[in-house]
Amino acid sequence: xxxxxxxxxxxxxxxxxxxxxxxxxxxxxxxxxxxxxxxxxxxxxxxxxxxxxxxxxxxxxxxxxxxxxxxxxxxxxxxxxxxxxxxxxxxxxxxxxxxxxxxxxxxxxxxxxxxxxxxxxxxxxxxxxxxxxxxxxxxxxxxxxxxxxxxxxxxxxxxxxxxxxxxxxxxxxxxxxxxxxxxxxxxxxxxxxxxxxxxxxxxxxxxxxxxxxxxxxxxxxxxxxxxxxxxxxxxxxxxxxxxxxxxxxxxxxxxxxxxxxxxxxxxxxxxxxxxxxxxxxxxxxxxxxxxxxxxxxxxxxxxxxxxxxxxxxxxxxxxxxxxxxxxxxxxxxxxxxxxxxxxxxxxxxxxxxxxxxxxxxxxxxxxxxxxxxxxxxxxxxxxxxxxxxxxxxxxxxxxxxxxxxxxxxxxxxxxxxxxxxxxxxxxxxxxxxxxxxxxxxxxxxxxxxxxxxxxxxxxxxxxxxxxxxxxxxxxxxxxxxxxxxxxxxxxxxxxxxxxxxx
Amino acid sequence: xxxxxxxxxxxxxxxxxxxxxxxxxxxxxxxxxxxxxxxxxxxxxxxxxxxxxxxxxxxxxxxxxxxxxxxxxxxxxxxxxxxxxxxxxxxxxxxxxxxxxxxxxxxxxxxxxxxxxxxxxxxxxxxxxxxxxxxxxxxxxxxxxxxxxxxxxxxxxxxxxxxxxxxxxxxxxxxxxxxxxxxxxxxxxxxxxxxxxxxxxxxxxxxxxxxxxxxxxxxxxxxxxxxxxxxxxxxxxxxxxxxxxxxxxxxxxxxxxxxxxxxxxxxxxxxxxxxxxxxxxxxxxxxxxxxxxxxx
Numbered sequence: 001x002x003x004x005x006x007x008x009x010x011x012x013x014x015x016x017x018x019x020x021x022x023x024x025x026x027x028x029x030x031x032x033x034x035x036x037x038x039x040x041x042x043x044x045x046x047x048x049x050x051x052x053x054x055x056x057x058x059x060x061x062x063x064x065x066x067x068x069x070x071x072x073x074x075x076x077x078x079x080x081x082x083x084x085x086x087x088x089x090x091x092x093x094x095x096x097x098x099x100x101x102x103x104x105x106x107x108x109x110x111x112x113x114x115x116x117x118x119x120x121x122x123x124x125x126x127x128x129x130x131x132x133x134x135x136x137x138x139x140x141x142x143x144x145x146x147x148x149x150x151x152x153x154x155x156x157x158x159x160x161x162x163x164x165x166x167x168x169x170x171x172x173x174x175x176x177x178x179x180x181x182x183x184x185x186x187x188x189x190x191x192x193x194x195x196x197x198x199x200x201x202x203x204x205x206x207x208x209x210x211x212x213x214x215x216x217x218x219x220x221x222x223x224x225x226x227x228x229x230x231x232x233x234x235x236x237x238x239x240x241x242x243x244x245x246x247x248x249x250x251x252x253x254x255x256x257x258x259x260x261x262x263x264x265x266x267x268x269x270x271x272x273x274x275x276x277x278x279x280x281x282x283x284x285x286x287x288x289x290x291x292x293x294x295x296x297x298x299x300x301x302x303x304x305x306x307x308x309x310x311x312x313x314x315x316x317x318x319x320x321x322x323x324x325x326x327x328x329x330x331x332x333x334x335x336x337x338x339x340x341x342x343x344x345x346x347x348x349x350x351x352x353x354x355x356x357x358x359x360x361x362x363x364x365x366x367x368x369x370x371x372x373x374x375x376x377x378x379x380x381x382x383x384x385x386x387x388x389x390x391x392x393x394x395x396x397x398x399x400x401x402x403x404x405x406x407x408x409x410x411x412x413x414x415x416x417x418x419x420x421x422x423x424x425x426x427x428x429x430x431x432x433x434x435x436x437x438x439x440x441x442x443x444x445x446x447x448x449x450x451x452x453x454x455x456x457x458x459x460x461x462x463x464x465x466x467x468x469x470x471x472x473x474x475x476x477x478x479x480x481x482x483x484x485x486x487x488x489x490x491x492x493x494x495x496x497x498x499x500x501x502x
Numbered sequence: 503x504x505x506x507x508x509x510x511x512x513x514x515x516x517x518x519x520x521x522x523x524x525x526x527x528x529x530x531x532x533x534x535x536x537x538x539x540x541x542x543x544x545x546x547x548x549x550x551x552x553x554x555x556x557x558x559x560x561x562x563x564x565x566x567x568x569x570x571x572x573x574x575x576x577x578x579x580x581x582x583x584x585x586x587x588x589x590x591x592x593x594x595x596x597x598x599x600x601x602x603x604x605x606x607x608x609x610x611x612x613x614x615x616x617x618x619x620x621x622x623x624x625x626x627x628x629x630x631x632x633x634x635x636x637x638x639x640x641x642x643x644x645x646x647x648x649x650x651x652x653x654x655x656x657x658x659x660x661x662x663x664x665x666x667x668x669x670x671x672x673x674x675x676x677x678x679x680x681x682x683x684x685x686x687x688x689x690x691x692x693x694x695x696x697x698x699x700x701x702x703x704x705x706x707x708x709x710x711x712x713x714x715x716x717x718x719x720x721x722x723x724x725x726x727x728x729x730x731x732x733x734x735x736x737x738x739x740x741x742x743x744x745x746x747x748x749x750x751x752x753x754x755x756x757x758x759x760x761x762x763x764x765x766x767x768x769x770x771x772x773x774x775x776x777x778x779x780x781x782x783x784x785x786x787x788x789x790x791x792x793x794x795x796x797x798x
Binding site: 006007008009010011012013053 | 698701702704705706708709711712733736737738785786787788
């Protein structure tokens with residue numbers, strides 16, 4: 001795409017946002033992620049005409065499919081998971097740009113053939129050698145693919161690599177993968193996905209903090225009592241025993257989504273909103289997180305219980321799970337960010353499966369007013385001010401404040417002032433993958449995780465996991481449909497606090 | 503277009519602003535009683551519309567199509583539709599369902615029919631009804647009465663003036679007066695928004711379009727002249743316009759070569775106005791196009 005200096009007609013047009021011509025190669029194209037997220041996101045971008053005019057998609061996977069098989073599967077996926085109405089003309093344009101190659105990633109000859117095919121697509125579609133490789137494959141397949149793509153990168157145009165989580169299994173394996181990547185690619189060619197960063201409400205955390213003069217002066221240890229971050233799921237492992245048995249809650253959610261939410265909440269204001277400025281500030285927070293001692297971390301595993309009125313099996317009864325499994329499905333921790341702004345302010349974080357409801361929130365609890373001049377009985381219902389960022393569901397922000405109950409006496413109650421996204425902005429929010437795919441095509445890495453962030457995240461996780469090796473808790477220790485093990489309540493009760501339960 | 507889950511209405515002849523404010527309060531309360539809890543008022547602006555009687559029906563149609571998308575307070579001013587110093591009102595509170603939400607979101611519409619005396623200084627009537635702290639968008643139906651006090655009065659309180667120059671008999675003649683307003687208030691033109699798919703197509707013709715000598719447009723005068731003005735101002739040179747009148751923008755021909763038709767579906771009047779209500783600040787590219795619309 002020409003710049004507005006080269007083409008003065010572009011100024012003010014949405015075209016200026018369109019990425020340059022490119023070829024998107026999706027490895028793992030027959031998998032669930034491609035079906036549920038990647039193709040519905042591509043359709044949504046095509047629907048809004050945000051894809052470049054010269055654009056092609058190549059799906060590659062082991063499944064023995066033809067181009068038409070692949071298009072058929074993806075059309076069904078778009079119809080089922082897309083957020084927009086299905087329009088034949090939009091789909092036809094996308095389908096025309098889509099092809100598929102059946103491929104064994106370990107087969108050198110097949111890789112050579114794929115390279116020749118990509119050159120052919122480049123010539124046919126005018127994508128100029130610009131390639132986005134999306135690695136939606138299991139971790140074990142990652143090194144081979146990175147090596148192959150690196151060795152066979154196009155002679156002209158740019159190359160970008162989108163890598164799905166999990167990025168490594170621990171700090172050592174993540175470092176090994178980074179070393180391999182850096183043999184062939186520079187850091188600004190690598191886009192490590194944490195899809196939470198693509199969510200509107202997560203980005204709104206930056207808007208809330210840095211676009212409003214009223215919050216930043218009180219966003220510190222002087223005014224904030226503590227922070228609670230909850231990433232709760234009511235679902236179980238949904239047939240992913242193979243992955244989950246190895247990952248557990250700490251690698252599935254805590255290492256990436258949870259620590260990103262902590263970093264966004266605690267970071268200093270960046271000087272600008274460019275990729276490096278934002279990521280520099282997040283890394284500083286991760287480096288400042290004090291390694292939590294064993295007493296500050298709680299893990300749990302769910303047993304049989306009730307979710308939404310239906311009896312559900314315990315984790316050890318899930319298909320594919322070891323009946324004596326010690327994999328944690330719940331983690332809670334008290335973290336401290338050791339810097340001037342946050343010293344001694346606890347960040348209580350928790351994540352788990354089979355909790356009573358699906359909820360991701362960041363709750364900032366402020367210190368109580370120093371001397372409310374009301375009778376004790378009048379203010380007994382009054383709670384401290386609480387600012388809650390609802391990441392999902394009911395996306396928005398609410399602020400709990402004290403207000404007088406109408407009447408002759410002076411009785412105070414806590415009321416909520418709500419900003420609900422769906423109420424103020426009557427537009428559907430884009431799915432995280434739409435934003436992230438488009439950003440990667442444009443080369444904007446702000447919402448992707450940099451290597452040093454991943455490194456710091458694993459350092460925290462490794463220290464927690466190392467401590468776990470020294471004891472063997474009695475699992476299962478919480479019933480499905482409850483808010484986790486009793487020891488998680490104790491974690492806050494010891495500090496005279498309690499978890500938010502609604 | 504979504505239908506309101508429920509709608510409360512109050513009307514009154516020869517009313518005061520206090521009665522209108524009270525009606526809004528009562529209707530909101532009644533609306534809440536219909537649902538489980540209070541309706542949300544998540545306003546992002548006050549939308550004022552100056553609607554001479556001949557535009558009345560069209561204005562309501564547009565408004566009904568966008569209340570759900572912009573659940574704010576809309577104030578319709580209908581001049582000359584009441585006796586001299588009379589103020590008549592129709593107040594509505596409509597609740598719309600939100601996907602995935604238990605609560606509803608409320609939109610408020612206040613139609614004020616102004617006697618000719620009252621219509622001289624409409625800002626003084628509107629001011630007490632504005633939602634404080636939020637931007638004011640003023641949609642002016644029909645031709646702008648350039649130089650008249652009523653225009654100065656309402657643009658004085660608006661952050662953005664929204665017009666459709668296609669509603670004018672002689673848009674090219676009036677663009678000169680319109681340009682004089684640009685330093686006073688930010689202006690949006692729905693006719694300009696209609697040219698967007700064609701501007702995208704033209705921009706994609708770069709660099710050939712950069713040498714364009716003649717633009718032939720089959721469509722209404724306003725968008726045709728705005729397209730030509732846009733090319734002249736962006737390319738900073740003369741471009742001849744050959745205009746063939748038609749009800750809608752049907753074709754654009756650059757130096758004898760016809761552009762393919764845009765694939766985007768044309769927007770409805772509600773969608774067009776909604777899009778303008780999401781724009782803030784001055785639109786310099788549009789202003790330059792207006793100024794150049796009169797130059798060959």
